Amino acid sequence: MIQPTRQINLALLGFGHVNRAFARLLLSHRAWLNREFGLEWRITGIATRSHGFALDPAGLPLSKILRRRNPGSLEPHHNGPACASSADFIRLCGADVLFEASVLELDGEPAATYIREALFAGLHVVTTNKGPVATRFRELTKLARRRGVRFLYEGTVMDGAPVFNLVRHSLPGTRIRSLRGIINSTTNHILTQMEQGATFESALTYTQERGIAEADPRLDLAGWDAAIKLSILIQALMGGNTPPSDIRREGISEETGRLVRSAVRRDRRLRLVARAYRQGSRVIGKVEPEELDVSDPLASIRGLSNILVINTDTMGELAIVENNPSVQQTAFALFSDLVTLLRRPQA
Numbered sequence: 507m508i509q510p511t512r513q514i515n516l517a518l519l520g521f522g523h524v525n526r527a528f529a530r531l532l533l534s535h536r537a538w539l540n541r542e543f544g545l546e547w548r549i550t551g552i553a554t555r556s557h558g559f560a561l562d563p564a565g566l567p568l569s570k571i572l573r574r575r576n577p578g579s580l581e582p583h584h585n586g587p588a589c590a591s592s593a594d595f596i597r598l599c600g601a602d603v604l605f606e607a608s609v610l611e612l613d614g615e616p617a618a619t620y621i622r623e624a625l626f627a628g629l630h631v632v633t634t635n636k637g638p639v640a641t642r643f644r645e646l647t648k649l650a651r652r653r654g655v656r657f658l659y660e661g662t663v664m665d666g667a668p669v670f671n672l673v674r675h676s677l678p679g680t681r682i683r684s685l686r687g688i689i690n691s692t693t694n695h696i697l698t699q700m701e702q703g704a705t706f707e708s709a710l711t712y713t714q715e716r717g718i719a720e721a722d723p724r725l726d727l728a729g730w731d732a733a734i735k736l737s738i739l740i741q742a743l744m745g746g747n748t749p750p751s752d753i754r755r756e757g758i759s760e761e762t763g764r765l766v767r768s769a770v771r772r773d774r775r776l777r778l779v780a781r782a783y784r785q786g787s788r789v790i791g792k793v794e795p796e797e798l799d800v801s802d803p804l805a806s807i808r809g810l811s812n813i814l815v816i817n818t819d820t821m822g823e824l825a826i827v828e829n830n831p832s833v834q835q836t837a838f839a840l841f842s843d844l845v846t847l848l849r850r851p852q853a
């Protein structure tokens with residue numbers, strides 16, 4: 507059967523590691539999207555903080571923009587109305603879907619404001635940015651429902667590995683009793699490299715060079731990144747209302763190397779563990795280094811890999827493991843959320 511063609515306009519807010527990898531994925535899956543959904547897409551806007559904006563209602567020359575080694579200014583590609591701010595950009599980009607991948611800030615701003623404006627204007631929003639999701643979860647999910655659009659955030663925890671999609675689509679009527687996992691790649695890489703004698707500094711540099719560490723790596727090291735992800739898991743999967751600031755949090759530092767080596771000598775492993783459990787009507791969250799028995803599934807998670815173990819009332823214990831992710835897997839989260847909203851444009 508020949509499908510009718512659907513034209514969809516997409517806008518990218520942020521054009522760093524994630525949205526650039528997503529743009530490449532869109533290009534390599536153009537034929538697949540057309541075959542599956544009869545979809546023709548174009549990018550009508552790209553916004554950055556220091557490289558300017560580009561708008562073109564007819565579609566920007568994405569391959570050409572991506573070919574430039576040095577991102578430089580986007581202005582030469584601009585072919586639309588004057589745009590002086592990200593707020594202007596959202597109003598003028600003419601998109602059906604906004605892909606928000608700007609930098610993580612603990613208070614969720616200014617991304618939360620951009621997302622709110624986009625949802626309010628009737629755009630679907632897909633984000634990999636944990637800040638606005640953790641700090642404004644209820645407000646933004648309610649607003650999306652009221653406006654009849656989707657607000658999707660698969661890439662905020664374990665990149666494109668199905669966490670929210672798994673529970674949403676494949677675990678109907680399930681209550682999650684508790685969960686625990688290793689959900690920060692940077693600290694896990696540092697801890698497991700230190701087990702083998704590497705220095706804290708060299709292991710951190712590796713994650714920065716691969717675009718895995720946050721722009722401000724202190725957010726990873728102090729446990730904030732894991733606490734923010736845990737807060738999203740609690741709010742989205744357990745119905746709890748635990749903001750990142752209410753999560754008990756202890757990070758890692760150069761000094762942790764001594765504890766790592768001491769654990770290995772006793773055939774044990776040190777990991778930065780995030781856990782959530784119910785206590786009466788509340789959900790409690792903690793992120794802290796834990797010494798684990800080698801037989802614990804979390805102890806076998808090495809390098810950049812992540813794991814999430816969920817304890818459910820229907821399926822008992824289920825584990826999701828993501829092996830050595832790169833930015834390609836984060837980009838896939840945006841792609842899979844795009845497919846989710848094509849299949850089901852309303853929550």
Ligand SMILES: NC(=O)c1ccc[n+]([C@@H]2O[C@H](COP(=O)([O-])OP(=O)(O)OC[C@H]3O[C@@H](n4cnc5c(N)ncnc54)[C@H](OP(=O)(O)O)[C@@H]3O)[C@@H](O)[C@H]2O)c1
Nearest residue numbers: 520521522523524554555556557607608609610634635836
């Ligand atoms: N990298 C990963 O593997 C990964 C994995 C999961 C989640 N994430 C999340 O995904 C998001 C993007 O990560 P990334 O690695 O792509 O970051 P990145 O390489 O630092 O890129 C961030 C982009 O956002 C732009 N930007 C920052 N503030 C902005 C603002 N106020 N308005 C418009 N644009 C703004 C930057 O513009 P300039 O270039 O002009 O500064 C840049 O283009 C972050 O929230 C991160 O936590 C990343």
